[in-house]
Amino acid sequence: MIMSPDRTNPVSFENLKLSPELWVEKLSYDQLQDDWKYLYLVIQETLRIEPPIRSSTPMQLSETMELGSYTVDKNTSIAVNFYLLHRNPKEWQEPSKFIPERFDPESPYYLTPDGKKRKQCSYSPFLGGRRICLGKTFAENIAKCVIPIIISELDIKFKKDYHYEKKPPKYYSTEINVPIVLSAIQNV
Numbered sequence: 001m002i003m004s005p006d007r008t009n010p011v012s013f014e015n016l017k018l019s020p021e022l023w024v025e026k027l028s029y030d031q032l033q034d035d036w037k038y039l040y041l042v043i044q045e046t047l048r049i050e051p052p053i054r055s056s057t058p059m060q061l062s063e064t065m066e067l068g069s070y071t072v073d074k075n076t077s078i079a080v081n082f083y084l085l086h087r088n089p090k091e092w093q094e095p096s097k098f099i100p101e102r103f104d105p106e107s108p109y110y111l112t113p114d115g116k117k118r119k120q121c122s123y124s125p126f127l128g129g130r131r132i133c134l135g136k137t138f139a140e141n142i143a144k145c146v147i148p149i150i151i152s153e154l155d156i157k158f159k160k161d162y163h164y165e166k167k168p169p170k171y172y173s174t175e176i177n178v179p180i181v182l183s184a185i186q187n188v
């Protein structure tokens, strides 16, 4: 629920400047592909640095396999830890920094610290292969549509100043609540 700045009253959506006509115009399919390219870089980087699903469900090997430098026996349970995968210092430059340009092929951050092309499986917030998330495209397109509306209509501030320095929240944080204050942006 969206709360007013004093956190007492829900902000009614009618009070926000959500004009369906304006957003249909700004967020047509073509506009999403062409004019919001940087937003997609931001979405990808957000899913890298704070993957909403931290680890895949365990899978059991049906045959003995060589995985990297390991021989993993048949019937062993394995899972992919997306959080650690996305912060692998061999694949990502300055892995704990939020740098959307990592996903821009024109940027030097697109490459590994050794200047090579990243391995395809180094980024996998939706898993991959046969068990890839069925909602991947849907989730990405919803984010592309909803995020511009949220950031154009709402001013978002952390309530506690130190949260500006402590982004993103630590994985094993004891602090469950990161309170934010939302207020409607005037004169958009």
Ligand code: HEM
Residues within 6 Å of the ligand: 051, 052, 053, 055, 056, 057, 058, 125, 126, 127, 130, 131, 132, 133, 134, 135, 136, 138, 139
């Ligand atoms: C940012 C949003 C999302 C993320 C990060 C995400 C991530 C994932 C991941 C990592 C898996 C693999 C889980 C595993 O088997 O270990 C998965 C599976 C799945 N996701 Fe998503 N998901 C998202 C949104 C959605 C949405 C919106 C839908 C449906 C509309 C959806 C439907 C599914 C389904 C049905 C599977 C199971 C696929 C299968 O096992 O064959 N997901 N998702």
